[in-house]
Amino acid sequence: MGKKKKKQTPLMRQYFEIKEKHPGTILLFRVGDFYETFADDAVLISKELGITLTKRNNGGDQTPLAGFPYHALDSYLPKLVKRGFRVAICEQTEDPETAKKAGKKIVNREVTEITTPGVTMSEKLLDHKRNNYIVSIFWAGGTVGVAFSDISTGEFGLSQVGKTELDSLIQSLQPSEVLIQKKLKNSVPEILKSNNITFIEDWVYEGDYGYKILTEHFKTHSLKGFGVEDLEIAHHAAGSLLHYMQETQKSSLGHLKRLYAYENSEYMSLDGSTKRNLELTSSMQEGGTDGTLVSILDATSTAMGGRLLRKWIMRPLKKAETIENRLEAVDELVKDHTLREELRDELDQVGDLERLISRISVGRTNARDLKQLQLSLAQITAIKRIIGQSGSVLIKSINKRLKLLIDVQERINGALVEDPPASIRDGGIFDEGFNEDLDELREIARNGKKYIAEIKNKLAKDAGIPSLKIGYNKVFGYYIEVTNTHKDKVPEHFIRKQTLVNSERYITPELKEVEEKVLSAEDKSKTLEGELFEELRLYVAEFAEDVQQIATAIAELDCIQSFAEVAFRNNYVKPEINEEDVVDVKKGRHPVVEKTLEAGEPFIPNDIYLDNSEFQILMITGPNMAGKSIILRQTGLLVLMAQIGCFVPAEKATIGLVDKIFTRVGASDNLAAGESTFLVEMNEAANILNNATPKSLILLDEVGRGTSTFDGLSIAWSLSEYLHNKPEVAAKTLFATHYHELNELEERYERIKNFNVQVKEHDGKVIFLRKLVRGGADHSYGIQVANMAGLPDVVINRAKEILSNLESHTLDVSHDGNGAMAQSAKKKEAAKKVTKEVEKQAELPQMTLFGSQIDPNVETLLNKLEAADPDRMTPIEAMLMLSELKRLVK
Numbered sequence: 001m002g003k004k005k006k007k008q009t010p011l012m013r014q015y016f017e018i019k020e021k022h023p024g025t026i027l028l029f030r031v032g033d034f035y036e037t038f039a040d041d042a043v044l045i046s047k048e049l050g051i052t053l054t055k056r057n058n059g060g061d062q063t064p065l066a067g068f069p070y071h072a073l074d075s076y077l078p079k080l081v082k083r084g085f086r087v088a089i090c091e092q093t094e095d096p097e098t099a100k101k102a103g104k105k106i107v108n109r110e111v112t113e114i115t116t117p118g119v120t121m122s123e124k125l126l127d128h129k130r131n132n133y134i135v136s137i138f139w140a141g142g143t144v145g146v147a148f149s150d151i152s153t154g155e156f157g158l159s160q161v162g163k164t165e166l167d168s169l170i171q172s173l174q175p176s177e178v179l180i181q182k183k184l185k186n187s188v189p190e191i192l193k194s195n196n197i198t199f200i201e202d203w204v205y206e207g208d209y210g211y212k213i214l215t216e217h218f219k220t221h222s223l224k225g226f227g228v229e230d231l232e233i234a235h236h237a238a239g240s241l242l243h244y245m246q247e248t249q250k251s252s253l254g255h256l257k258r259l260y261a262y263e264n265s266e267y268m269s270l271d272g273s274t275k276r277n278l279e280l281t282s283s284m285q286e287g288g289t290d291g292t293l294v295s296i297l298d299a300t301s302t303a304m305g306g307r308l309l310r311k312w313i314m315r316p317l318k319k320a321e322t323i324e325n326r327l328e329a330v331d332e333l334v335k336d337h338t339l340r341e342e343l344r345d346e347l348d349q350v351g352d353l354e355r356l357i358s359r360i361s362v363g364r365t366n367a368r369d370l371k372q373l374q375l376s377l378a379q380i381t382a383i384k385r386i387i388g389q390s391g392s393v394l395i396k397s398i399n400k401r402l403k404l405l406i407d408v409q410e411r412i413n414g415a416l417v418e419d420p421p422a423s424i425r426d427g428g429i430f431d432e433g434f435n436e437d438l439d440e441l442r443e444i445a446r447n448g449k450k451y452i453a454e455i456k457n458k459l460a461k462d463a464g465i466p467s468l469k470i471g472y473n474k475v476f477g478y479y480i481e482v483t484n485t486h487k488d489k490v491p492e493h494f495i496r497k498q499t500l501v502n503s504e505r506y507i508t509p510e511l512k513e514v515e516e517k518v519l520s521a522e523d524k525s526k527t528l529e530g531e532l533f534e535e536l537r538l539y540v541a542e543f544a545e546d547v548q549q550i551a552t553a554i555a556e557l558d559c560i561q562s563f564a565e566v567a568f569r570n571n572y573v574k575p576e577i578n579e580e581d582v583v584d585v586k587k588g589r590h591p592v593v594e595k596t597l598e599a600g601e602p603f604i605p606n607d608i609y610l611d612n613s614e615f616q617i618l619m620i621t622g623p624n625m626a627g628k629s630i631i632l633r634q635t636g637l638l639v640l641m642a643q644i645g646c647f648v649p650a651e652k653a654t655i656g657l658v659d660k661i662f663t664r665v666g667a668s669d670n671l672a673a674g675e676s677t678f679l680v681e682m683n684e685a686a687n688i689l690n691n692a693t694p695k696s697l698i699l700l701d702e703v704g705r706g707t708s709t710f711d712g713l714s715i716a717w718s719l720s721e722y723l724h725n726k727p728e729v730a731a732k733t734l735f736a737t738h739y740h741e742l743n744e745l746e747e748r749y750e751r752i753k754n755f756n757v758q759v760k761e762h763d764g765k766v767i768f769l770r771k772l773v774r775g776g777a778d779h780s781y782g783i784q785v786a787n788m789a790g791l792p793d794v795v796i797n798r799a800k801e802i803l804s805n806l807e808s809h810t811l812d813v814s815h816d817g818n819g820a821m822a823q824s825a826k827k828k829e830a831a832k833k834v835t836k837e838v839e840k841q842a843e844l845p846q847m848t849l850f851g852s853q854i855d856p857n858v859e860t861l862l863n864k865l866e867a868a869d870p871d872r873m874t875p876i877e878a879m880l881m882l883s884e885l886k887r888l889v890k
């Protein structure tokens with residue numbers, strides 16, 4: 001207030017002007033050989049990168065400053081972006097000398113690129129086996145427009161989905177950055193909250209801007225050719241995404257050649273929690289890939305194959321024919337070892353065609369990329385030869401799609417040296433004989449150097465100074481150096497330029513003349529090489545679409561060989577696929593657990609049979625640690641593996657195609673999101689009941705555990721009834737539970753069957769047999785398992801005592817301590833009571849006893865029961881009602 005605004009230096013003024021145009025980014029400002037940051041950015045990066053914070057004079061003010069040498073950009077930039085920052089790089093866009101000559105006080109500077117977590121081409125930021133997606137969301141009421149792209153591979157897709165599908169889509173894309181409209185800043189949709197969000201100006205999503213920018217980019221009149229013309233809501237998302245990518249990359253993005261509609265309905269539906277629970281691509285514990293399905297199935301040889309494999313796993317198929325084609329191709333490669341091994345050897349040498357052609361297209365490339373592209377294309381010939389005789393429909397189609405692009409190969413090969421340098425500025429890229437002008441300039445430069453050497457010899461001889469040297473630096477160009485010992489012998493025509501401690505430096509007119517020729521020839525040849533490189537790059541970029549197609553075909557072939565290799569190594573079998581409603585697995589194994597058991601511990605295979613007529617719901621009981629969860633997950637994984645076209649770990653498997661897999665496994669996953677265990681459980685249960693079909697597979701693990709025994713058992717009970725009785729949702733279900741009371745259901749319902757995972761008791765210890773057999777378990781063995789876990793004997797013995805007392809109804813456990821075992825015994829007792837209650841409720845109308853009691857509440861109770869429609873109740877409603885009824889009979 002009242003303070004006179006201080007005058008800024010021209011440099012700082014320029015900095016702040018540019019900074020203002022790029023809000024939300026860290027601006028790296030090139031000053032000579034440094035990237036500098038000022039003010040808040042300086043404080044931030046000094047903290048993030050651990051570099052010194054200093055101050056810079058700014059017209060009397062002191063502005064915080066932190067910077068690093070330009071060559072350190074490669075290591076600092078990825079660090080910042082990995083931490084979620086968006087970084088703008090501002091370069092000097094004219095030569096300082098030229099600017100000075102033109103009388104300018106300051107050189108021109110411009111932001112040449114913005115790197116963000118979702119938009120980057122940097123090898124240092126990208127994982128070669130993972131796509132790096134950026135997603136844009138247009139939130140339009142019930143339907144959400146979604147667009148996604150991986151700028152490093154050129155993939156660009158869009159879709160219109162409901163909110164539940166959005167969760168699943170986001171789960172499979174695992175985006176590094178999500179764009180949404182600024183106006184949602186204070187009301188970010190729950191599903192998106194855990195993502196790295198960038199808010200975009202509202203207008204970018206509005207009107208027909210999206211459609212316009214898309215058609216301009218693809219140079220088309222409409223989007224009909226891509227089959228996405230009608231996805232109007234998604235156009236807004238795709239347009240804003242393209243806008244953002246153009247703004248950040250500052251280039252035309254010529255490698256985004258196609259826009260495709262991501263069709264959810266083509267794939268098996270896997271909701272977000274199922275993808276997490278089945279640990280498909282990231283583990284629930286550490287979030288890494290250890291212990292995941294992808295870690296077992298990935299024997300891909302190429303980066304493209306690795307990325308496609310993840311997509312296949314996240315998007316199992318539903319159409320028998322497409323699955324069968326994959327299986328048949330895998331089968332051929334499993335059987336023919338030579339074919340498979342030869343193919344793997346050749347694929348190993350194929351570079352990342354998708355990312356190479358993307359870099360080449362947008363101009364962030366060098367001669368090494370071109371060379372690698374050429375070498376990778378050269379591999380295609382060998383690959384085509386290997387698969388040429390294949391009888392598989394899929395492999396034949398892949399072979400057809402593999403173009404050789406001989407012209408591109410020859411053009412690159414004829415131009416570049418064998419091992420080109422990483423920089424495109426310092427020359428040395430092109431082979432002798434490629435370009436006449438270049439050869440001539442190089443000759444002059446070389447001769448000039450030779451001539452300089454001759455001059456040196458002559459001067460040394462004439463002056464009688466054998467140690468006379470000719471050196472070069474940027475300030476004087478070529479100079480003659482004479483040590484002090486011989487100073488007196490220096491001829492008169494030498495012009496002194498510099499005095500050092502031990503020597504003097506001179507020039508001569510003759511030396512300067514030669515210098516002029518050499519240097520200008522060298523400069524000219526570098527400039528010419530730069531131009532020739534650009535020409536070659538543009539020529540190759542014309543083939544971007546072809547290269548992308550080849551990359552896709554190679555990726556498919558690589559996934560197929562990976563499946564075959566894994567099937568061979570792990571002894572998997574080809575599943576039989578059909579449209580019937582039966583899942584019949586003989587001696588199935590869990591693909592991950594069988595690999596991670598301790599040495600010597602065998603994995604015990606199990607049979608699973610599910611259908612829609614007799615074995616619809618399998619109620620699986622068994623003690624803790626028996627292997628119930630493993631059986632559930634294994635069944636889910638086997639079905640999924642079969643439907644991605646992969647062989648399965650079993651002796652035999654017949655899989656009637658499944659449309660959706662649902663899981664309700666574990667009880668602790670969403671705690672971080674601030675939801676109670678029970679609420680998460682119920683949300684997931686509601687989702688299952690609202691979306692399951694008779695073609696679905698449901699895996700329920702200990703549903704109801706997150707609440708009191710009474711409530712939990714009641715919910716589990718009514719959930720099973722609902723799945724059994726309501727034809728629209730009568731899905732094949734595996735239900736693992738500790739509530740032995742649920743075994744009652746088998747007697748009441750024809751399609752519910754009891755199973756248990758066998759154990760044997762020996763000397764008071766439990767031996768896990770891990771075999772799934774018919775019939776319910778009647779014993780929890782909780783205490784024995786606790787014993788094995790190493791609880792002190794005192795606790796174990798006391799627990800046994802309590803249990804036996806409980807079983808003979810003589811002890812009031814509520815007065816006992818809070819020991820875990822006592823709780824478990826209490827639970828058992830309570831559970832017994834609740835079963836009785838549930839049974840009572842279920843049979844109420846037939847009970848004359850109730851009718852004869854003179855209880856004023858009975859009428860209300862009966863009326864309520866009569867009015868209730870269990871088929872329409874959610875588990876929570878059922879639970880609430882049950883509590884209410886209980887209160888009435890008390």
Ligand SMILES: Nc1ncnc2c1ncn2[C@@H]1O[C@H](COP(=O)(O)OP(=O)(O)OP(=O)(O)O)[C@@H](O)[C@H]1O
Nearest residue numbers: 602603604605623624625626627628629630631770
């Ligand atoms: N078929 C099997 N063969 C060999 N080991 C197995 C098998 N099934 C399970 N196991 C081992 O037993 C452990 C426990 O299995 P799982 O988690 O399925 O038990 P659970 O019955 O679900 O237990 P809880 O009721 O306590 O959740 C697994 O981590 C695995 O090491």
